[in-house]
Amino acid sequence: MAGLSKEILREHALSEGFSQVGFARPDLPDAMARLQQFVDMERHGQMSWMAERMAWRGDPTALWPEAKSVIMLAESYTPDDDPMEAVARTETGAISVYARNRDYHDIVKKRLKRVGRWMIEQAGSDTEIKVFVDTAPVMEKPLGAKAGLGWQGKHTNLVGRNLGSWFFLGAIFTTLDFEPDAAEVDHCGSCTSCLTACPTDAFPAPYQIDARKCISYLTIEHHGPVDVALRPLLGNRIYGCDDCLAACPWNKFAVEAADIRYHARADLVSPPLAELAALDDAAFRSRFSGSPIKRIGRNRFVRNVLYAIGNSGDVALRESVSPLLTDADETVAEAAHWAMARLS
Known part of the structure; x- marks a missing residue:
């Protein structure tokens, strides 16, 4: 070689x-x-x-x-930072x-x-x-x-x-032929922290996942309305979910991200839900230019924001929901009606 x-x-x-x-x-x-x-x-x-x-x-x-x-x-x-702190800020x-x-x-x-x-x-x-x-x-x-x-x-x-x-x-x-390294063995032991941390119980058994109940899947890959029974469990998670990752005890050995491009933008740590609900397509594309969030599009993202607003318990956010009740996207409009009903 x-x-x-x-x-x-x-x-x-x-x-x-x-x-x-x-x-x-x-x-x-x-x-x-x-x-x-x-x-x-x-x-x-x-x-x-x-x-x-x-x-x-x-x-x-x-x-x-x-x-x-x-x-x-x-x-x-x-x-x-601790990503679970953002989950606790329900108005964001x-x-x-x-x-x-x-x-x-x-x-x-x-x-x-x-x-x-x-x-x-x-x-x-x-x-x-x-x-x-x-x-x-x-x-x-x-x-x-x-x-x-x-x-x-x-x-x-x-x-x-x-x-x-x-x-x-x-x-x-x-096409180069390198001697393979030894495979890693399982070090989870009896720990079940990641399984019990899941808000939607998306793990039918250890080492198995049902994507249809996974919040990352529901907020990113799933198009159309999310099952009404699952919506309250989403909390304020508007793009992805870190609960099972954050719960892992092995994170105490995690090395810090060396590339500053992975360090959180200040406006994306806990963005106000009212601010995000007001995004039209152009504003969405501008705000999330260069971000993986951009790929799901404005409609799916605002759908997620409306579910979070419905879960917030903050009646002041009804003002942000009202314009979306007649949104051109049927899924967004339906999510707005659901959120409004929850806040009422």
Whole structure:
């Protein structure tokens, strides 16, 4: 490999800003069966893309047969505050930690490409790579566990002994053949903190999740009205949910986010619900330019804000709801009527 060893590559990736690096073979023997069961039970909800691209998602070797190794890279976004404090401020909105500044897809992908170009320079022009960050049919969490970055906790997210729960994953598939690292073992023990922290009881059993009850899914992926029975449980969470991540005891070992672009924007820590309810499409796009929040669009976002207003108990917010009772979007208008009824 023309002088490109695992140690040199790992050192370079860390110097680029990644928090941890691991190596694995591009195969997941048990992944397809688990994914098939998840889809068969319809726990993927409206995420039809999970079923449509299952052959690639469940088998990395089918995605790119020429790949010999997968380099998994973790990037910390640990918050410098307690995200549960935002949940307690019911007259404001709670936004998931990862979405309180720049879109991580752009940041991580650019960093991966820099590492990838460096790899080609070091190993030779016949080296091939493909980089992935959460937008392709790649099961990053099982690959991350296989590469030794952590283990999938009872909340199904990856947990690392040196990273806690607050980190993104990126993958570099390559034709280079690296010796794989040892897979991480499960260190959850008897702890069930993440399971009991879930407001909607979205975990049917440890290591299983029903996306249809997950607040992150409901506020981001689910389009149309949210089940009336679940709305009160959303609280003031208007984009994503951190409850199960924040509850993990391993976070005491989490490393601080090195990239300042992950540090929360002041206006997104606890934004006033009245302010957010007034956003039209242009104002929404302007406010969330460069943010992952932008991708769900104004209508879905304001729907979430109205559910939060309905849960706030603050009758003064009726003034913010009133103009939305006749909103052009049917789901927004229905959410406004629900919120108004709750505040009445």
